Amino acid sequence: MVNLEFNVEACKSCGFCVKVCPKQVLSIGEHINKKGYRYAQSDNPEECIGCKMCAAMCPDAVIEIWK
Numbered sequence: 001m002v003n004l005e006f007n008v009e010a011c012k013s014c015g016f017c018v019k020v021c022p023k024q025v026l027s028i029g030e031h032i033n034k035k036g037y038r039y040a041q042s043d044n045p046e047e048c049i050g051c052k053m054c055a056a057m058c059p060d061a062v063i064e065i066w067k
């Protein structure tokens with residue numbers, strides 16, 4: 001299983017990670033961080049293949065992935 005961790009306070013809700021994920025693991029959730037942005041979350045982490053595309057695309061280094 002791949003572990004995904006989000007530094008949610010750094011997320012700016014751009015949605016790049018959601019668009020780039022080949023397995024539709026991620027979405028922008030309903031909760032809001034301290035800066036007022038709805039932040040990214042993983043809906044079905046069991047589908048994650050650990051490709052790290054989301055982390056590579058994120059302009060704010062929000063996502064960490066390890067196995």
Ligand code: SF4
Nearest residue numbers: 021048049051052054
């Ligand atoms: S590592 Fe790849 S499969 Fe996993 S959430 Fe990120 S983009 Fe999707």
Ligand code: SF4
Nearest residue numbers: 011012014015017058
């Ligand atoms: S790419 Fe980064 S900043 Fe943009 S929504 Fe995803 S986690 Fe948030």
